Amino acid sequence: MIKIIGITPILFFLCSCSLHYMDAPPPSQNQYWIKSGHSLELINVALISCGYDEPRWSVEQQEKVDICMLRKGFVFRDSPYGKVHARCTYPPYQHLPSCQSMKK
Template sequence: MGKKILVSFAIFLNGCLGYKPFQPPPSGSEIWKKEGASEAMVTLALLECGSREPRGRVPGLQETETVNDDVLTRLCMEKSGFTSDSQYSAANFCQMLGNKPTACNPGIVPPTRDVSRRLNSQFCKAFPDADVCH
């Protein structure tokens, strides 16, 4: 009987605290914020900064983004005026990495947004009718 009460209490607490175990990490368009920017504008910027899957893991897209690519995308987003929780910043991400990619080196010049990078992205090839691919 005691185990049932304990399990019931754990489930109750779980629901009350809003804890959701086994949730995927947030997508790039959920992480990055900028005053007045819609989710579509964030997705557009992510693609122009080189993100392969700006809306999270998309079935059918081969994930080919390297850690170095990820850092460069973060640097580009920050250079473009977007912010995120500190855990997602390029500096904190580089600090967490044991084997640092080239993009973590001091003095690296962040890439700038590029429309052709967005239009030629794997995402836009897979989803040419997406609003950000025109």
């Protein structure tokens, strides 16, 4: 019984660590891309020049933007929150160039 009481706080602590970003909003498109010396504003400019258009967003458009951003030297990171809100874990996105670039 004493072992169970001793383990319970540890389990609660470990569970709370994994839920840290659970209620965080999904990252905006500019938070998925990084490049040395580029601010979020410069990343937004690059996204727009690659055809990013939030109101009419589709997986097909994402593929075109991914190819363009990768060619410009940007690196894709699936989520700034770790595993929470990771786009590449969802089947419709796994084939995208951005997700494939992470496997190299």
